[in-house]
Amino acid sequence: xxxxxxxxxxLALAVVAAPSPAQNGPDGLAVGRQMLAExxxxxxxxxxxxxxFFEKRGPKHASxxxxxxxxxxxxxxxxxxxxxxxxxxxxKVQDLxxxxxxxxxxxxxxxxxxxxxxxxxxxxxDSDMEALVSFIGSKSxxxxxxxPLRHPKEAxxxxxxxxxxxxxxxxxxxxxxxxxxxxxxxxxxxxxxNMTDPAQVQAVVATGWPAYRGTQxxxxxxxxxxxxCNWQMRLPDLGYxxxxxxxxxxYLNHRGNGGVVQLPGVRR
Amino acid sequence: xxxxxxKLAVAAAALxxxxxxxxxxxxxxxxxxxxxxxxxxxxxMPAALTARAVQDADQKICSKLGGEKLTSIEAGRIVxxxxxxxxxxxxxxxxGDWKAGERLVSDGAGxxxxxxxVEPVKQNGALxxxxxxxxxxxxxxxxxGPALVGYGAQRGNSDAxxxxxxxxxxxxxxYYPCSNMPRLGAHGFLTPEQIADVVAYLVAxxxxxxRK
Numbered sequence: 001x002x003x004x005x006x007x008x009x010x011l012a013l014a015v016v017a018a019p020s021p022a023q024n025g026p027d028g029l030a031v032g033r034q035m036l037a038e039x040x041x042x043x044x045x046x047x048x049x050x051x052x053f054f055e056k057r058g059p060k061h062a063s064x065x066x067x068x069x070x071x072x073x074x075x076x077x078x079x080x081x082x083x084x085x086x087x088x089x090x091x092k093v094q095d096l097x098x099x100x101x102x103x104x105x106x107x108x109x110x111x112x113x114x115x116x117x118x119x120x121x122x123x124x125x126d127s128d129m130e131a132l133v134s135f136i137g138s139k140s141x142x143x144x145x146x147x148p149l150r151h152p153k154e155a156x157x158x159x160x161x162x163x164x165x166x167x168x169x170x171x172x173x174x175x176x177x178x179x180x181x182x183x184x185x186x187x188x189x190x191x192x193x194n195m196t197d198p199a200q201v202q203a204v205v206a207t208g209w210p211a212y213r214g215t216q217x218x219x220x221x222x223x224x225x226x227x228x229c230n231w232q233m234r235l236p237d238l239g240y241x242x243x244x245x246x247x248x249x250x251y252l253n254h255r256g257n258g259g260v261v262q263l264p265g266v267r268r
Numbered sequence: 269x270x271x272x273x274x275k276l277a278v279a280a281a282a283l284x285x286x287x288x289x290x291x292x293x294x295x296x297x298x299x300x301x302x303x304x305x306x307x308x309x310x311x312x313m314p315a316a317l318t319a320r321a322v323q324d325a326d327q328k329i330c331s332k333l334g335g336e337k338l339t340s341i342e343a344g345r346i347v348x349x350x351x352x353x354x355x356x357x358x359x360x361x362x363x364g365d366w367k368a369g370e371r372l373v374s375d376g377a378g379x380x381x382x383x384x385x386v387e388p389v390k391q392n393g394a395l396x397x398x399x400x401x402x403x404x405x406x407x408x409x410x411x412x413g414p415a416l417v418g419y420g421a422q423r424g425n426s427d428a429x430x431x432x433x434x435x436x437x438x439x440x441x442x443y444y445p446c447s448n449m450p451r452l453g454a455h456g457f458l459t460p461e462q463i464a465d466v467v468a469y470l471v472a473x474x475x476x477x478x479r480k
Contacts, residue, residue, distance in 0.1 A: 236313035244309035
């Protein structure tokens with residue numbers, strides 16, 4: 001069956017006219033989860049992140065209010081649900097952390113080195129990144145993940161992510177799929193989410209990270225989670241906001257589309 | 269005809285653009301992109317460590333995307349390659365000291381990297397209980413692999429069982445191409461002597477694995 005030009009155009013129009021599912025308001029379930037999350041220690045990171053976002057900081061004494069996280073300068077509502085995405089100014093697909101890094105460098109004048117050094121908080125030093133990500137993540141609560149694959153580079157990142165998810169290497173022959181592609185598996189007592197299952201990958205990306213980690217008594221981000229799994233794989237320290245980490249996030253987050261965001265998460 | 273196809277292709281691309289779905293890169297382009305990302309993923313790390321992320325020929329074959337199957341030719345290649353890696357302890361004793369094996373099976377350390385440095389350990393652990401139930405009283409065991417409780421009690425400790433068990437641990441892919449079980453001996457993660465101790469732990473009648 002061949003489509004005529006006319007029919008193609010009509011179909012295209014119909015699709016464009018359909019309302020975007022991105023801006024769904026909170027549903028009942030999400031409201032319930034919100035109440036449950038009320039005594040989540042991660043809320044402290046949300047508050048600190050909010051303060052940091054609006055505070056004039058860095059050598060350029062600027063806030064992040066002019067930071068474009070994908071939906072326009074200063075807009076934080078809904079951005080997490082649509083990341084990673086392509087940004088024309090950097091000509092790159094960026095996740096929330098790499099995009100914040102861009103803004104902290106260009107608007108506030110921080111150096112990349114400094115941001116990378118403080119990317120993961122320690123007992124003595126809180127990480128601003130962990131707080132900012134908590135705040136911005138929470139600003140998508142109640143919305144559905146809706147990560148775009150519109151730009152060719154978004155499609156590339158997604159496919160590269162899929163490739164990398166299945167790519168075995170290292171002295172233990174691990175790929176992500178070794179631990180995350182089968183049902184009901186555990187490493188010792190740690191349950192392993194099966195990320196080939198749509199419902200599970202939705203839960204991981206929409207209600208997982210940033211997460212307050214009880215074992216570490218702090219909030220950790222998706223970049224940290226990937227760093228951690230990479231460590232278990234016996235690979236060297238995963239570069240912060242490396243193209244590989246972003247491609248993996250593109251792959252997972254896009255496949256989590258439809259999941260209702262509720263952040264920060266809580267993890268062991 | 270050609271021109272008609274071309275028109276169709278143009279129309280399809282336009283449709284894709286309007287629909288908001290970009291076209292995906294080909295498998296070759298994807299591999300090239302992915303490999304470039306791996307090459308860039310570990311800035312500032314010493315070459316000896318980044319080398320770990322480079323795939324060997326067998327790992328490449330075993331990296332199928334979800335749903336893709338290994339061909340029988342590929343499976344044969346993996347098994348042959350795995351057989352070619354087999355090395356045995358000097359003296360040829362394939363079952364060693366089960367008590368030393370017991371300490372190894374629950375040790376999950378070895379070759380981990382933090383801040384560009386390999387974590388210092390006396391010896392690598394054997395990682396077995398990360399993935400297998402062994403001692404029925406051990407609650408902290410994983411299930412990525414099958415439970416091996418009662419292994420020796422069920423199979424005995426004949427030369428054939430001992431040899432199979434040794435070779436399975438040395439290079440799991442010799443018996444199950446592309447298994448999720450790491451090729452622990454072939455990578456040098458465990459020494460032949462360590463593997464022999466673990467074999468003893470699996471088959472010895474006195475071992476907790478086989479005690480009633």
